[in-house]
Amino acid sequence: MSTPAPPLIFSPARRLAVRRRALALQARPGAARYLIADMAEDLLERLAFLRHEPKRVLLIGMAPADLLASLSARGAEVTQVEPATGFAEEQPFPGRGFDLIASFGTLDTVNDLPGALIHIRNALAPGGLAIASFVGAGSLPALRAAMLAADGDRPAPRLHPTVDVRAGGQLLQRAGWADPVVDSRPLAVRFSSLKSLLADLRTQGLTNVLSQSGPILTRKQYSIVNEQFGTGTVERFEILTLSGWRR
Template sequence: MANPAPPRIFSRRRRTAGLRRARVRQAHRNAARYILDDMVEDVLDRLEFVRMNPQRVLVIGDWTGTLALSLRGAGAQVEEEDVATLDEESPIVGAPYDLVVSLASLDRVNDLPGALLHIRNALAEGGMMIASFLGAGSLPNLRRAMLAAEPDRPAARMHPLVDNQAAAALLQRALFKRQVVDSRTLTVSFGSLDRLVSDLRDQGLGSALASAPPPLGKAALERAETAFRKTANTKGRVLESFEILTLTGWND
């Protein structure tokens, strides 16, 4: 009996549209990009630590181009893809790669186990995957604000996210022989809920849910802002958390 298709939680069309909008917004001098900047720096640190000098690399999701530029400077042949050019739920062409890096992308695919298996199949023997995305500990203040906005019948507005334990199980399911899962928290200060939402859109991290809920009305937005500001510090700033989950697996 064939395996049932995974539930359709995310829309690839909406993800692509969000990426295109983010690239337009990045033309503004003050556009946020701290999530990808942090992920790129972390990947470079990891490669230096394991003393890996890959020859063929596939980078998925880094629309800044920074990681590819650094790897090419070290002599690697790098291919760059994103949601607009690569369907992560399908086999990856161009393999094998010594290294596949996916940034801020795998948390918005419908078939995450399948996507991880496709990446493993694209690795050369001894090749390594590094995948970073937002984990389950992310955006607690925004989640509370969205629940407060619609206290009676809250619509699904926030993405379901993966935690460390589930990530480890996913790597095992994808048949990685060795795997490591770790996380870190990036804390960012915001003066308003609008600023947080703007930062998410700048970085292509807005909603990509397949069933888009209707926009919040004026009263709901006011309730959300009030709930968001309840956690403000003495300077009127809200400290929001982004948990960055990193999955590392080897095809040994």
């Protein structure tokens, strides 16, 4: 009996376009990189705490260059892949036997998240460690509130559904990760305007890739969102991190 296909929550074509645009924007001087930078710093701290010294590493997503340099300096053979250039997270990985697989900000927009987690586990060597970080539940509360105010009595799907700590734990157990750990941490960022926030979301690949998104904001609705969001607003990102081993 065949397994039913997962629901198509996210559009693969829109996801590809958004990530390609983000890659291009990341090449510009001064591009917003604070989310990936935070995830990379957290990864190095976890490796130090766990005293895990991987020899073969797979990095998925827009990992910063200084992370690659740091891992290489420790003697690791590092491979970096990116969904925007053809790496398929929802298919069996072409490589196996990695001591560390780290995913940065990509798993929040895959349709088959349990399957992607299983593929990560299967690509690990025995004793290998997997760490996946992405924007989770509780993120962008100010923008969500402003969008709801603009939509009024008929809210439209404009922002992605997100995974929380409890759901993350259930997903790891289902995927067979050993000694699973799930945690969430906030990252607060002050924005001078709504325009500044939207620019950062585009640069970091966080704009809408829903397969059935809501209608485009009218000028009146955009004006409401802009007014509700205000100036000098501190927006919050919740970074969810899933970690576990292959025994």
